[in-house]
Amino acid sequence: MRRFDDEDLTGAEFRECDLSRARMVGVVMRDTEIDGLVTNLVVNGVEVMPYVEAELDRRHPVRLLIRSDQPDDLREAWRHLRDDWATTTERVRSMPANSEHHGVDGEWSMVETLRHLVFVHDSWFRRCVLGLTEPFTALGLGPPAVMEREDELDPSAAPSLDEVLAVRVRQASEIETWLAEVTPEQLARTAPVPDDERWPPYAKGRTVRRCLGTVLDEEWAHHRFCRRDLDKLAHPIRPPHRRPRPD
Structure with missing residues (x-):
């Protein structure tokens, strides 16, 4: 276990880090931002995640539909x-x-976000929900390790927005056609994940509903991130002006 004592981590960035069971004692946290899979987060003796989840549901009612097991709710x-x-x-x-x-x-x-969702569709919907073994879409964008191991994915791809949207339209049509006929019984079945080691290997044994939920969760979460970043692009925060120090 790594331990940091009396360290100044002001401005530090932790990216793709596993902080499970981390303890922060006597810390100072101001203007801090946390984005990720966070559960059982206790702050000053209070489990805060139920409040966070409730507030997210209030702000984004679509989350309630995403968690439903009813086909009508999933279609909506x-x-x-x-x-x-x-x-x-x-x-x-x-x-x-x-x-x-x-x-x-x-x-x-x-x-790049839309390219990632192309990859999510290919992996979690086409492979896991439909059980297909067709190649991934070349312009899809997955995690670095996946980009290295899946030959069909093109790390050098630089598509335009319209090129990615054209793929997204075709993929959306696949989901809509499938959702139009799906039943609760089909959702509850074990997903027909192909028996190979391709991405995502840990999906085996999950239900169709859970695999579909990953697609919907990714769509919602990445849209939130995208909108957040477009806000920052539209209204950049300028660093405060610093007066020169006297000699």
Whole structure:
């Protein structure tokens, strides 16, 4: 176990780190931002995640639909998600040229985010929900380790927004067609994940509903991140002016 005693971590950034069972004692945390899979977070003796989750549900009612086991709710959730992305696409087209290719604070740009969702669809819907073994879409963007091991994925791809959206339209049609006929019984079945070691290998044994839930969760979460970053691009925060120190 690594231990930090009396360390000044002001401005530190922890990216893709596992902080499970971390203890922070006597720390000072001001203007701190946490994004990730957070559960059982206790702050000063109070489990705060139920409050966080309740507030997110209040702000984003679509989350309640995403967690439902009823096909009608899942269909409605998908419509909300598609409408949200359509609105955000219209927004980025009205922003300065190439805004869709600009990332913020080391995060993916909007185009990169959409490329990741192309990959999510191929892996979690086509492979896990439908049981297909077809190649991944070349412009899809997965985690670095996946980009290295899956030959069909092209790490050098640099598609335009319209090129990625064209793929997204085809993928959306697949989900909508499937959702239109799905039943609760089908959702409860074990997902027909192909018996190989391709991504995602840990999906075996999960239900169809759970695999679909990953697709919907990713759509919602990454839309939130994308909208957050477009806000920052539209209204950049300038660093405070510092008066020169006297000699």
